[in-house]
Amino acid sequence: MTATLKNDDFGFFGEYGGTYSPEALMPILDELLAAFRAAEADPDFMQEYLSILANWGGRPTPLYYAGNLSRAYGADLYFKREDLMHGGAHKTNNAIGQVLLAKRMGKTRVIAETGAGQHGVATAMACAKLSMECVIYMGAVDVARQAPNVERMKLLGAEVIAVQSGGKTLKDAINDALRDWIATCETTSYVMGTVAGPHPFPTMVRKFQEVIGREARAQCLAQIGRLPDYALACVGGGSNAMGLFSGFMDDKDVQLIGVEPGGHGLDTDKHGAVLCKGVTAVLHGMKTLGLQDKDGQIFETHSISAGLDYPLIGPEHAYLRDTGRASYVAATDDEAVEALQIFTRAEGIIPALESSHAISYALKLAREQQGKIILVNLSGRGDKDLAHIQAYLAEKA
Amino acid sequence: MSRYSFITQKIKDGSHVYMPYVLLGYPDLETSYEVAKTLIENGAHGLELGFPFRDPVADGPVIEKAGNIALNNGFTVDAGFQLVARIRALSADVPLTLMLYYNMVLARGVDKFFADCKAAGIDGVLIPDMPPERADTVAPAAHANGIELVFIAAPTSTPERLQKIAAVAGGFVYVVTRMGTTGAVENYSDKLSALFASIKSHIDLPAIAGFGISTPDQARKMIGFGADGVITGSKIVDMTTNNMAEIAPHTKEMVGL
Ligand SMILES: Cc1ncc(COP(=O)(O)O)c(C=O)c1O
Numbered sequence: 001m002t003a004t005l006k007n008d009d010f011g012f013f014g015e016y017g018g019t020y021s022p023e024a025l026m027p028i029l030d031e032l033l034a035a036f037r038a039a040e041a042d043p044d045f046m047q048e049y050l051s052i053l054a055n056w057g058g059r060p061t062p063l064y065y066a067g068n069l070s071r072a073y074g075a076d077l078y079f080k081r082e083d084l085m086h087g088g089a090h091k092t093n094n095a096i097g098q099v100l101l102a103k104r105m106g107k108t109r110v111i112a113e114t115g116a117g118q119h120g121v122a123t124a125m126a127c128a129k130l131s132m133e134c135v136i137y138m139g140a141v142d143v144a145r146q147a148p149n150v151e152r153m154k155l156l157g158a159e160v161i162a163v164q165s166g167g168k169t170l171k172d173a174i175n176d177a178l179r180d181w182i183a184t185c186e187t188t189s190y191v192m193g194t195v196a197g198p199h200p201f202p203t204m205v206r207k208f209q210e211v212i213g214r215e216a217r218a219q220c221l222a223q224i225g226r227l228p229d230y231a232l233a234c235v236g237g238g239s240n241a242m243g244l245f246s247g248f249m250d251d252k253d254v255q256l257i258g259v260e261p262g263g264h265g266l267d268t269d270k271h272g273a274v275l276c277k278g279v280t281a282v283l284h285g286m287k288t289l290g291l292q293d294k295d296g297q298i299f300e301t302h303s304i305s306a307g308l309d310y311p312l313i314g315p316e317h318a319y320l321r322d323t324g325r326a327s328y329v330a331a332t333d334d335e336a337v338e339a340l341q342i343f344t345r346a347e348g349i350i351p352a353l354e355s356s357h358a359i360s361y362a363l364k365l366a367r368e369q370q371g372k373i374i375l376v377n378l379s380g381r382g383d384k385d386l387a388h389i390q391a392y393l394a395e396k397a
Numbered sequence: 398m399s400r401y402s403f404i405t406q407k408i409k410d411g412s413h414v415y416m417p418y419v420l421l422g423y424p425d426l427e428t429s430y431e432v433a434k435t436l437i438e439n440g441a442h443g444l445e446l447g448f449p450f451r452d453p454v455a456d457g458p459v460i461e462k463a464g465n466i467a468l469n470n471g472f473t474v475d476a477g478f479q480l481v482a483r484i485r486a487l488s489a490d491v492p493l494t495l496m497l498y499y500n501m502v503l504a505r506g507v508d509k510f511f512a513d514c515k516a517a518g519i520d521g522v523l524i525p526d527m528p529p530e531r532a533d534t535v536a537p538a539a540h541a542n543g544i545e546l547v548f549i550a551a552p553t554s555t556p557e558r559l560q561k562i563a564a565v566a567g568g569f570v571y572v573v574t575r576m577g578t579t580g581a582v583e584n585y586s587d588k589l590s591a592l593f594a595s596i597k598s599h600i601d602l603p604a605i606a607g608f609g610i611s612t613p614d615q616a617r618k619m620i621g622f623g624a625d626g627v628i629t630g631s632k633i634v635d636m637t638t639n640n641m642a643e644i645a646p647h648t649k650e651m652v653g654l
Contacts, residue, residue, distance in 0.1 A: 010530070020499055020526050022455040024551040024576055026558060165461060166451060178454045183576050185553070282499040282526070283452055295474045296504030297451045 009033065011199025014322060016315035019198040021285040025178075028185040029285075033200045035105045040207060045104065049097050053211065056129065057086040057096065061212075063219035064378075068346040075366035078228065079378040080216045082240065083351065087122045089380030090212060090240045095122035095191060097208030099130050102189030109133040109188040113177040115142055115170035115236065116307030116354060117149025118380055119193030124158035126191075134158040137177040139169040142306045145388045167300030170236075170310045174284050194237025195314030198285025202314050206242045213247020216375060228375035230365060232257045234358040235275065235328065236307045238314035240379035245326060255327070258317060259361045261303030262330030272301035274313040275321050275328035281312065288315040304333035304392060305353035305385070331360040337392060339363060340382060352380035353389070400492040400520045401545065401568045401603075404442050404626070408603050414626030415616075415651040416443035416569075416605060417633050418496065421480050422472030423449065423463045424637070432637055432644060433484045437491055439648035445523070445628060446484065448477050448497040455498075455525035459631040463638075474505060478517045485518030494521040494547055494568065502535065511538040521545035521568035529558075532565040549573055550596050550604075552588060559599035569603040570596060571628065574610070574619060593623030611635075613650050620654060627651070 011017045019029060039045040053059040061084050066077040082090040095112075102110055110132045114120030120136040127134035136153055140162040143150055153160050166172040174197075181190040192201040195209075220227050231248050233241035235258035248254040263271030271277070274289050281290025283298055291299045291311045303309040320326035331339070336353055339360035344350050351359060355378050362376045382389075404414045419433045433444060449464030449472050456464075485493060495514060502510045502524060514522060522544055527535070532546055539546050545567030550559060553576065562570070574589060596604050606619040607628035616627040629651070636643045 018531065019528060020531060021528060022525050022551075023528060023549040023558070023562075024455075024553060024573055026528050026530075027551075027553040027555055165458075166465075171452065175452055175454050179457070182455075185576070280503060282503055284454070285526070290500075292500070292504065294504060296498075296500040296502075297468065298500070 009037070011203055013316045013319035016286070016288050016318040017199060017202055018287050019285060020282045020287060021198045022182060024182045025185065025198070029198055029200070031105070035101060036200050036204050039101050039104060045100070049100055052096050053093060057092050058084060059211065060215045061085055063216060063223055065223070066347050069343070069363070072346065073363055073366035074370040076373045077362060077366060078220070078224070078373065078375045080212060080244065080375065082212060082377060082379050083349065083355070083381035087118065087125055088383065089118040089122070089352065090209060090243060091119040091122035091193060092125065093211055093243070094193065094205050094208040094239060095119065095126040098189070098191040098204070099123065099126035099132060102132065102191065103130055105189065107187060107189040109135070109184065110191050111135045111137065111177050111180050111188055112191040112193060113137045113170065113173040114193060115173070115309055116305065116352070117142065117146040117153065117384060118307060120158070120160070121149050121152050121156070123191050124153045124156035127158065128156045135180070136160045137163055137173040137180070139163045139167070139173045141168040142170065146306050146384055147387065149384050169300070169306065171298065171312070178284070194239040195242045195316060196237040196284060196286060196288070196312060202286065202316055205239050206246060206316065209239050209243025210246045212240065212243035212377065213245060216244060217247040220375065224373060226373070227251050227254050229369070229372040230255045230257060230374045232259060232358045232362050232374065233377040234259050234308060234354045234379060235313065235317060236310050236354060238317045240377050242314060242316060244377040245320070249325070256320070256325060257361065258326055258328045259358045260328055260330040261305060261308035261357060262332035262335070263302040263304070265332055266330055269299070270302035271330065272303045272309055272311065273330040274311060275317060276330050278313065283312055286315050289313050289318045304336060305357070307352070307354040308357065329361055331357040335360040337389060340389065349378070350382035351378055352382045353385045355379045399545065400490060403490050403492060404569065404603055407442060408625045413620050413654055414442035414603070414605065415648070415654070416445060416626060416628050417441055417648070418445035418447055418628055418630035420447045420449060420460060420463050420467060420634055421477050422467035422470065423634065424466050425470050426472070426476055426480055428637065430480060430483060432633065432641070434487055435644045436648050437487050439645050440652040441491065441648055442626070442652070443492040443494065444484070445494045445496050445630070446481060448474060448495065448501060450498045450501060453498065457631060459634050463634045474501060478513050481517040481519060492520045492568070493518060494523055495519045496523045496525065499524050499526050507535050507538045511535070511542040511544050514544050515542035519544060521547045523547040523549070523571060525549060529561040529565045536565060547571060550600070552576060552592055556595065556599060559596060563600040566600060566602060569605050570600050572596060572604050572606045572624065573608045574606045575608060589622040597623065613654060616651060616654055
C-alpha cells in the first residue's frame, strides 16, 4: 500500500493545506492517506462507490433549466439538482465514499461533525447502509436550529452529541470530533464533511464530490450545447463548490464564483465571509484563511445557515482565490432568505438556506449579465430550514 | 549553555524531574503568576507555560474551559510575554517551555514571536499542532533566537516518526502516555515500557510523561515505565480553581519522587 505513496504527497495547494495536527493523529493520517490513494486507484472500489451513488443515492442528478426565473431576469439560469440527491444534499456523495473507505480499512466506528445536519444525516445513512456504528458531533446551537435533521440522524441509529463549547456551532463540533478521534483512532474513522482539515481530507472530499462537476459539465454540453459562462456555488467549508468547480477547472472561459455567508453584512462582525475578509490561519489541521483577532484567536462567525457558519475555509479555495482562478463574493442573511422565497415561488423548489446564498448572487449576476448562461449548484433542499425561516421572518415582520 | 542541561544533569545523576504546566492568565494574570511562583519556590525543575487558545484541540475540557476564562478575563499575547518575563525573574536556572498553538505563532509573525520568546527568557517552545514535518516553517527563527523546539511523542508514533522528531527536537520529549486529550482520566495502556524504550532508542533527550497524570502514584508508575520525569497540567488548573493551598504540598511531593 505504502508503495503507491509519493514522497511529496503532503497535500499543499500553494502555501495552503498540509498537515498541522497533534502527533497522536499523524500516524493515523498517514494510514488514511495510504488507504485513500490505494482505494482511488482501485477500479473495484470506485465502481462500488459509483454504483451505490446510482442505485441508492439517485445519481445522476438532473441539470434543470429554470425557465421562469430566466425569463424574468434575462439570463439563462441552470441548476444542478443536488437537492434531489438521497438525503437532500450533496453531502451524501462524500459520506458514502468515506464510509466505504472506513470499512475497507477495517474500522468499525465512524464519527463526523455536522453543521446544518446534512453531513450528519448523510453519514448516518451511509453507516446504516454499510453497518457501521455512527456518532455525530453537532454544536448545541445547530441542534436547536436544525431539529428535523437531528431526529433523522437518531432514527437512522446514530448517536448525536450536542457540543457545548465555544459558539456551539460547526467549528466547535469539529474540535470535539477531532478529540474523539485522537482517543479512538485505532477503531474509528473520522468522516470529514467538507474539503477542510488535515491532508488527505481536502483532497479526498473533493475527489468524492467531483461527480457533481463531471456530470454538470457533460449535461451542459448535452443540453445546452456549450459550457456556461459562470459556475456558482455557496461556500461553507467549500465541498459543493469544489465538486462543481472541479468539472470546469481547465475551462478557462468558465468563471468560477463562490458565494460566502455575508450574515448581517461584511462591515459588521457578524458574518462568515472567510475568503472575502480572512487572513492566513492554522486550525483544524490545515493552513488556510480564517477570521481571527490579532492574537490568532478564531472568531465565532454568524450565518443564518448553519452549514455556512464556519470561520475557516477549505485550503484549495484559498489557493484558487490567490491565483485568481475563482472569485468569491458574499450574500447576506436577508438576501439569502429573499432569494429562497423568490426561487421557491418561481420554480416550485424549496432550496436550502445554504444554496440560497448562491441563488441570491446568481439573480444579481443575471441582471448585470443579460443573456449569459449561469450554472448554479443547488446543493440541498430546504425542508430542514422551514422552522428556522419562519422564526426569522416572524422576527423581521 | 541551555537551561535544559539543568534537567538533563539531574536525570544523569539518577533523579527524576517534575515540570508542571501553568495556564497563563487563568483565572487572571496575577493568580497565574502566583501559581508559577509557588511551583518554583517549592522546587519544580522546570515549567510549561501555556498561552490560552479558544480552540485547543490537543487539550481536554479542563484546559479548554480555563483557557476561555483566561481570554474572557482579557489575556493577550502581549500580556502573556510580560508575565513570562516576570516568571523568569523568579529563577535564573529553571527552564521555561512555552506551549501554544501554531496559529498564535503565525498571527504574531514567526520572527517576532521567537524574538519575543528570547526577550522574555523562554528556553523552548512546544507547538502541539505542529508535527516535525512542519518544523521547517519555524526552525530558522527559533534557532536564530536560541530557542529549542520541543515535540510530542505518542503511543502511536512509529519508529519512522520518532526519527523525524529526533531530527528537529530539542530540550526534552513530551511523551503523551495515553491517546486522548489532557485531563485526569486513568487509562494507561500496557505498552508504556515499550513506548519509553522505543523513544529513548531514537531520541537522545529526556522523556517526560504528560497528559492524564495528576497524582504521585501515577507519576511513580510512569517513572517505573521509564519516564525521566512527569508533567501535570489539568491537575494544576484544578487546584488553582479549587484550592490554591494544595499546590505547594503537591509540588513538594512530586519533586521528591
Ligand atoms: C445544503 C448545503 N449546502 C452547502 C453546505 C456547505 O458546505 P460546503 O461548503 O462544504 O458545500 C451545506 C453544509 O452543511 C449544506 O447542507
